Amino acid sequence: MRKNYFILFIGLMNIFITNGLANNIVPLVPLPDSIHIKKEMITIGTELRLINLSGNKEIDFIINTCASDFQELGFKMNVNSNSGSKITSIYLKIDGDKNKKDDETYRLTVDTCISIYANSPNGIFQATRTVLQLLQKGPGSQISKLEIMDKPSFGYRGVMVDCARYFHSIDFHIQTIKKLAYYKINHYMFHFSDHQSYTLPSDLYPELPTKGRSYTKKEIQRLVETAKEYHITIVPSVDVPGHAGALIRGIPILNLNNPDKIDIAKEETYKILQSLFEELLELFPGKYWHLGADEVSYPDLVNSPYESYAAWMKKLEITTGEQLLNSFINRMYDFFKNNGKEMLVWEGFNPRIEPVVNKEIIVCPFDIKHADRMPKDYINAGYRILNTSWSPLYIADKIDMTTPELLAKWNPYMFGAGRSPQPFAYWIKFKPSQISTEIIGAQMCSWNNEEKAEWGLWFGKDAGPGFPEYGRPEPRVQIFSERTWNYNTSGKSLLERTNTAYWDVDY
Numbered sequence: 001m002r003k004n005y006f007i008l009f010i011g012l013m014n015i016f017i018t019n020g021l022a023n024n025i026v027p028l029v030p031l032p033d034s035i036h037i038k039k040e041m042i043t044i045g046t047e048l049r050l051i052n053l054s055g056n057k058e059i060d061f062i063i064n065t066c067a068s069d070f071q072e073l074g075f076k077m078n079v080n081s082n083s084g085s086k087i088t089s090i091y092l093k094i095d096g097d098k099n100k101k102d103d104e105t106y107r108l109t110v111d112t113c114i115s116i117y118a119n120s121p122n123g124i125f126q127a128t129r130t131v132l133q134l135l136q137k138g139p140g141s142q143i144s145k146l147e148i149m150d151k152p153s154f155g156y157r158g159v160m161v162d163c164a165r166y167f168h169s170i171d172f173h174i175q176t177i178k179k180l181a182y183y184k185i186n187h188y189m190f191h192f193s194d195h196q197s198y199t200l201p202s203d204l205y206p207e208l209p210t211k212g213r214s215y216t217k218k219e220i221q222r223l224v225e226t227a228k229e230y231h232i233t234i235v236p237s238v239d240v241p242g243h244a245g246a247l248i249r250g251i252p253i254l255n256l257n258n259p260d261k262i263d264i265a266k267e268e269t270y271k272i273l274q275s276l277f278e279e280l281l282e283l284f285p286g287k288y289w290h291l292g293a294d295e296v297s298y299p300d301l302v303n304s305p306y307e308s309y310a311a312w313m314k315k316l317e318i319t320t321g322e323q324l325l326n327s328f329i330n331r332m333y334d335f336f337k338n339n340g341k342e343m344l345v346w347e348g349f350n351p352r353i354e355p356v357v358n359k360e361i362i363v364c365p366f367d368i369k370h371a372d373r374m375p376k377d378y379i380n381a382g383y384r385i386l387n388t389s390w391s392p393l394y395i396a397d398k399i400d401m402t403t404p405e406l407l408a409k410w411n412p413y414m415f416g417a418g419r420s421p422q423p424f425a426y427w428i429k430f431k432p433s434q435i436s437t438e439i440i441g442a443q444m445c446s447w448n449n450e451e452k453a454e455w456g457l458w459f460g461k462d463a464g465p466g467f468p469e470y471g472r473p474e475p476r477v478q479i480f481s482e483r484t485w486n487y488n489t490s491g492k493s494l495l496e497r498t499n500t501a502y503w504d505v506d507y
């Protein structure tokens with residue numbers, strides 16, 4: 001069955017499902033935590049009326065968003081109070097602990113009308129994404145009466161895009177936000193800079209943005225406003241101190257006798273970076289900032305490249321390049337914390353040396369083959385973890401794309417090595433009881449891919465044609481979304497609900 005804008009087919013069966021343990025197929029993605037489906041059916045009218053029972057302005061904002069979304073499915077939106085056989089009413093109400101602002105728990109009932117109850121606007125919004133899937137067939141369709149109780153397994157469910165190696169248009173990002181939100185993805189990270197280009201605007205450093213490969217402030221504002229409308233947090237990343245070739249070309253004084261590495265052993269570097277980040281923070285009001293801080297090393301004191309470098313290390317009372325990197329991360333953490341942000345970094349720093357990298361920083365492990373850099377090392381050291389493991393969460397480099405079968409076997413307590421697909425037995429697997437800190441969620445990462453290929457690689461062949469050089473298009477985001485929203489469901493059921501062929505999935 002071909003899908004329209006939202007890339008999913010919907011057809012409910014008369015079954016009872018709790019925690020996705022039944023063998024029957026309910027093609028909602030992600031599958032809710034609990035569904036009670038009755039034998040009776042209702043017919044959806046040609047007109048929808050969305051009613052705010054809470055008088056909450058944020059709910060009005062959600063209703064405006066939903067009106068546009070439902071219109072794309074062919075519905076007419078009714079704004080008057082007259083009832084009729086062609087009208088289906090959808091009621092939205094904040095009902096519960098109103099202090100839980102980030103709570104995405106909701107209750108959804110379908111009877112003579114559709115009713116949504118939640119503790120917060122976030123919960124209301126996530127419920128509307130389920131309604132969109134239920135009504136995917138448009139006006140006149142029949143759906144079962146039902147009751148859903150739902151909540152996510154993990155609060156951070158993210159996708160990252162690399163727009164530094166291959167620039168992506170702002171229109172691509174706007175449409176991507178809507179597609180991600182449809183599957184309850186709630187974070188969208190941007191790798192804004194690398195050796196190839198620096199893609200953000202700057203008034204302070206006008207030579208910094210790469211010509212023809214950067215966004216304007218108006219485009220960033222549009223991006224942020226759309227993300228807010230669809231309850232997605234934008235997570236910016238300007239990678240420092242490594243992966244900084246474009247940054248150094250734009251601000252040459254940052255150079256450490258190396259075209260790709262920033263000199264972090266002088267005060268001027270910190271002043272420049274902080275002034276640049278202060279300018280960027282005005283554009284991005286979200287909760288997080290990703291520093292990068294990966295795949296970079298610095299000389300030890302005995303191999304100092306120049307005298308002031310040695311003087312800087314002596315001032316800090318350190319002797320190794322690893323200590324210098326840790327010191328840099330802590331200095332930048334203090335800056336972002338003072339500006340109200342939580343900071344993330346990739347794996348790469350040494351968690352076992354002084355100075356200790358601040359334990360409030362969230363670490364994103366992506367490999368399991370580096371000595372003293374394993375996920376368990378960061379967990380045991382007390383860091384919160386965002387699972388970004390290369391296998392199976394990387395869609396990268398036109399090589400060995402993650403397969404749906406592998407994703408269906410995975411959950412955020414599992415970390416895989418190297419390029420996927422890798423043998424399942426080589427993964428590191430934790431039980432929740434083995435995690436001494438917290439895994440806040442997971443993030444799928446698309447590296448070094450052109451815009452033309454992304455949607456096919458992320459959402460499947462109905463979203464984009466795919467290209468031979470990039471591997472087969474598959475619904476990777478859909479499968480990832482369920483593994484982060486409701487990770488205990490049947491892998492076989494998940495693949496069937498996403499209309500994906502499968503093999504060797506035994507649960």
